[in-house]
Amino acid sequence: MIKKVVFTLSFLLSFFAYLEPKADNPTQEKLIVTASFSILGDVIKNIGGDLVTVNVIVGPNQDTHVYEPTPDDNLLIISSDLVVINGLSFETWFERLVSASGYKKPIIVASQGIPFHKMMEPQISNEPVPDPHVWNDVRHVATWVYNIKKALQEFDPQNAAVYEERATLYLKELQNLDRWIKEQFKDVPEESCKVITAHDAFNYFEKAYGLVFLSPQGLSTTDEPSAHEMASLIKQIKKEKIKTIFVENISSQRLIRQLAAETGAKIGGTLYSDALSTAEEPASTYIKLMESNVKTLAQSLGCFVSPL
Ligand code: ZN
Numbered sequence: 001m002i003k004k005v006v007f008t009l010s011f012l013l014s015f016f017a018y019l020e021p022k023a024d025n026p027t028q029e030k031l032i033v034t035a036s037f038s039i040l041g042d043v044i045k046n047i048g049g050d051l052v053t054v055n056v057i058v059g060p061n062q063d064t065h066v067y068e069p070t071p072d073d074n075l076l077i078i079s080s081d082l083v084v085i086n087g088l089s090f091e092t093w094f095e096r097l098v099s100a101s102g103y104k105k106p107i108i109v110a111s112q113g114i115p116f117h118k119m120m121e122p123q124i125s126n127e128p129v130p131d132p133h134v135w136n137d138v139r140h141v142a143t144w145v146y147n148i149k150k151a152l153q154e155f156d157p158q159n160a161a162v163y164e165e166r167a168t169l170y171l172k173e174l175q176n177l178d179r180w181i182k183e184q185f186k187d188v189p190e191e192s193c194k195v196i197t198a199h200d201a202f203n204y205f206e207k208a209y210g211l212v213f214l215s216p217q218g219l220s221t222t223d224e225p226s227a228h229e230m231a232s233l234i235k236q237i238k239k240e241k242i243k244t245i246f247v248e249n250i251s252s253q254r255l256i257r258q259l260a261a262e263t264g265a266k267i268g269g270t271l272y273s274d275a276l277s278t279a280e281e282p283a284s285t286y287i288k289l290m291e292s293n294v295k296t297l298a299q300s301l302g303c304f305v306s307p308l
Contacts, residue, residue, distance in 0.1 A: 031081045032082075033052050034084070037091070038276040039276055039289065040135075040144070042286045044148055047163055051162060051163075057076065058275065064250075073097055075101075080103070083098075083103065086109075086132055088132035090132035108148065110147050116130050118130055119218075121223070124219075124223075131204070133219075136201065174287075188211075196259065198255055201219075205293075211297065225255065238263055243265055246268050250273055272289045
């Protein structure tokens with residue numbers, strides 16, 4: 001059953017698509033699924049396997065917050081059977097892309113059902129806004145998996161058992177990952193685990209795994225800190241003797257290099273915040289991304305890291 005819907009962003013935040021099963025397909029051609037960004041694309045590949053061709057709009061090391069859709073993206077989504085986004089206002093350009101392309105097929109909001117939190121972002125709104133960076137808590141990616149699996153099963157019921165099996169295997173890997181991350185930081189005193197990153201992408205990580213993240217930018221990389229905000233962060237880094245700060249793969253290193261120069265803190269490595277790396281770098285899948293971030297953080301903070 002397909003329900004006619006009016007497409008608005010607020011609608012998208014609460015929308016879980018109603019899907020029309022594809023017709024019997026004796027040639028077993030692959031479903032074409034387009035993900036808004038690279039981390040989501042990797043999770044879809046894990047569930048879809050050989051049954052699905054996954055396209056990604058915002059690729060490795062690219063910043064979804066500031067992305068500008070291209071004419072090629074119009075072609076990409078118009079040729080898709082399903083499009084999957086995170087939602088929670090992460091893909092601010094998505095509504096524009098859908099109307100420009102004329103895409104009318106299902107849109108899956110992978111974050112549907114995740115207990116997201118809100119934060120004050122005066123540059124965006126006078127009201128608290130949702131924090132979209134849910135993938136930094138592995139348990140929330142398990143909800144992505146559930147939503148994506150359900151959509152694939154509804155769209156392609158002939159292969160429902162395959163999607164079920166693949167999702168179950170991947171969920172086991174996610175459970176191991178979540179357990180391993182908790183183990184790494186369980187005995188670390190909070191005062192030795194203050195982490196400075198460029199933008200506010202790690203609140204869910206902080207709540208799930210126990211470190212404290214501070215950043216000069218807000219939830220989006222488009223936020224520019226005021227001179228006062230930079231000054232108070234510099235004061236805090238000096239006062240609390242924070243020794244290490246981190247650059248991110250998606251954003252400019254300018255603010256972090258400025259903080260390092262003004263505080264004497266050293267740069268402890270790269271965190272993969274909102275995008276996978278290329279295949280040659282250490283974060284080319286979601287699981288590798290989380291492992292790489294945990295190892296980078298733990299080594300710089302003097303924590304113990306055991307093999308996954
Ligand atoms: Zn972000």
